Amino acid sequence: MKLYWTPASPFVRKVMVTLHELGLMDRVDIVPTRWPHSWATHTVDFAPDFIAATPVGRIPALVTDNGLRLVDSSVICDWLNEELGGGRLAPADKAGHWRMRATLAIANNLLEAQIARRAETLRQGAERSADFIAKMADRQRRCFVELDGAVVDGPLDLAQIATAVACGFDDFRYPQDRWRDAAPRLAAWYEGFRQRPSMRLTEPAETPQ
Amino acid sequence: MKLYWTPASPFVRKVMVTLHELGLMDRVDIVPTRWPHSWATHTVDFAPDFIAATPVGRIPALVTDNGLRLVDSSVICDWLNEELGGGRLAPADKAGHWRMRATLAIANNLLEAQIARRAETLRQGAERSADFIAKMADRQRRCFVELDGAVVDGPLDLAQIATAVACGFDDFRYPQDRWRDAAPRLAAWYEGFRQRPSMRLTEPAETPQ
Secondary structure, eight states, X not given: OEEEEOSSOHHHHHHHHHHHHTTOGGGOEEEXXXXXXXXXXXXXXXXXXXXXXXXXXXXXXXEOTTOOEEOSHHHXXXXXXXXXXXXXXXXXXXXXXXXXXXXXXXXXXXXXXXXXXHHHHTSOGGGOXXXXXXXXXXXXXXXXXXXXXXXXXXXXXXXXXXXXXXXXXXXXXXXXXXXXXXXXXXXXXXXXXXXXXXHHXXXXXXXXX | OEEEEOSSOHHHHHHHHHHXXXXXXXXXXXXXXXXXXXXXXXXXXXXXXXXXXXXXXXXXXXEOTTOOEEOSHHXXXXXXXXXXXXXXXXXXXXXXXXXXXXXXXXXXXXXXXXXXXXXHHTSOGXXXXXXXXXXXXXXXXXXXXXXXXXXXXXXXXXXXXXXXXXXXXXXXXXXXXXXXXXOHHHHHHHHHHTTSHXXXXXOOOOOOO
């Protein structure tokens, strides 16, 4: 299978951590992509194979060996887990399953806010809205507070992966937010989680332009 | 259960169509929410029960009878379908299931582009970016072209619902885009689909401010 990738995207990192944890790294070709900063407001030039893989034009995008094209991290992680991972990144019992998915949805929305704010930061001059940045920071903080109450030390699951990636992305882009002040239990949990090889091998770095 | 609602949101409409199709309308309390146009760039005043239901602060949000809080339309529709609908809005065979989910991901990303563009349109003066609006219009068009090739007339599923809602939202907000020109097969399919009672009962209307 083929994964369209950048080193900065937390959505890509979710997929990469999932691949590492499921022992699938030898099954995937990583295809690096470049993004000029103008991606925030412009349709950039897409490589033909990339835009053939995803009409959305965002990363991550995965093309499976059967030619199935999966255009966002949620469906990619579900497919990896259920088709290739035997479903082991989701609790088997019903109540646990839905608690996990409820937490995962919060983590995914936190990631979305982090990226929307990043795009705003990249806008030029008068097009940049300090209000919008504050709105996203508010949402990030509310989500961190909520995730602080949802921390579980059970077997690894997709919600833990997404949550840890969100913690790492805040450290990468928004250290001034001091998310640990809002979420001390989450912070303690993350100190352990970030030591996993899957996390250490996927630390964020700037995307080539 | 309790659903936080507005009449304009296509993400809410996805949930409403799902509720109608699964025969669950008598099981849900609909809680209308108000959104001043400043939602596009500001944290608006949230009703206390709403922000207690969702740290994300977006609609739809669902609180189940067990107190499970589901903060976006994807996890809500999955929960309704799998927990209360016997899974009948997803194909039972594996290949069909993942084809459906791949299409659903494209429709969801199309809806996201439609809403991001709406938020941009509501920005004031110099903060509004014509480039960003064009970028979203480009993405919408690519997704419509892709969905044109994915139209299926099989049993009702979540991808069909999301796709039809996206068609309806383009008609509501962006009729000048003429999405039918890019997706003639989808247009023919939608003419039939939009006649379903679940669609007729959920036509979009402006959100009270």
